[in-house]
Amino acid sequence: MIANYHTHTRWCRHATGEIEDYIQEAVRKGLRAVAITEHVPHSQNFDPRRMQWEEFPAYNAELDRLIEKYQDQIHVIKGFECEYYPFSLENYKMFRDQYGYKLLILGHHTNKDRTADNFARKGEAEMKQYADEVIEGLRTGLFTFLAHPDVPFCGYTGSADFALEQMGRIFAVCEELGIPVEINANGYRDKRAYPDRRVWELSRQYKLTWLINSDAHEVAHLCDEAGVGGTEAFARELGIPVTEWFDW
Numbered sequence: 001m002i003a004n005y006h007t008h009t010r011w012c013r014h015a016t017g018e019i020e021d022y023i024q025e026a027v028r029k030g031l032r033a034v035a036i037t038e039h040v041p042h043s044q045n046f047d048p049r050r051m052q053w054e055e056f057p058a059y060n061a062e063l064d065r066l067i068e069k070y071q072d073q074i075h076v077i078k079g080f081e082c083e084y085y086p087f088s089l090e091n092y093k094m095f096r097d098q099y100g101y102k103l104l105i106l107g108h109h110t111n112k113d114r115t116a117d118n119f120a121r122k123g124e125a126e127m128k129q130y131a132d133e134v135i136e137g138l139r140t141g142l143f144t145f146l147a148h149p150d151v152p153f154c155g156y157t158g159s160a161d162f163a164l165e166q167m168g169r170i171f172a173v174c175e176e177l178g179i180p181v182e183i184n185a186n187g188y189r190d191k192r193a194y195p196d197r198r199v200w201e202l203s204r205q206y207k208l209t210w211l212i213n214s215d216a217h218e219v220a221h222l223c224d225e226a227g228v229g230g231t232e233a234f235a236r237e238l239g240i241p242v243t244e245w246f247d248w
């Protein structure tokens with residue numbers, strides 16, 4: 001791994017470690033770039049286990065300070081991981097255009113009207129809704145890449161063929177729009193239902209750009225053998241040509 005484009009810190013209230021700890025770990029591991037991509041805050045403060053809206057100025061000041069401090073050692077990128085919430089898109093653009101959060105990751109953990117958790121138990125209707133919403137989100141043109149497209153395999157009880165068909169619809173749009181797709185090392189490390197081997201086998205039928213990210217929620221996971229190393233081996237076994245460097 002020479003760059004990691006998906007990193008959390010204690011600011012999201014469900015991870016540990018300061019921003020600086022992650023940057024230092026990235027330098028130690030020889031990375032040339034690291035994107036700090038906290039879960040985006042919302043003015044409604046929906047979730048106590050996310051950065052609160054009022055915390056953004058302090059977070060942003062700290063991140064800016066560290067970007068300058070480490071500028072000669074590593075390229076630190078400002079980003080946010082975002083659900084596709086149509087009512088929040090103006091804020092996402094505000095973070096991008098006014099504060100330089102240029103890497104907006106689509107990580108659709110909750111559905112677009114916040115009535116369902118995409119990790120929860122679900123059937124085919126919810127799987128299709130997930131795909132519909134991700135596709136709608138991708139078509140906004142706001143998002144740089146798609147995190148863990150296979151997250152809804154958590155809790156899924158419907159037929160595998162149906163789910164793979166929905167993943168195929170997502171991959172077709174990623175191919176059409178040239179949006180990279182992430183094989184997520186946090187799911188791999190945590191032995192979750194994603195990354196799902198069948199999904200990534202299917203992905204090879206599309207002309208995609210694949211990347212592997214740590215999605216670290218603790219410093220030791222930033223560039224770890226069990227998570228990142230394991231996911232790299234997983235991709236190699238499937239013959240997926242992973243892209244390691246982006247000009248972000």
Ligand SMILES: [Zn+2]
Binds near residue numbers: 014
């Ligand atoms: Zn998280």
Ligand SMILES: [Zn+2]
Binds near residue numbers: 006008081107215
């Ligand atoms: Zn994440």
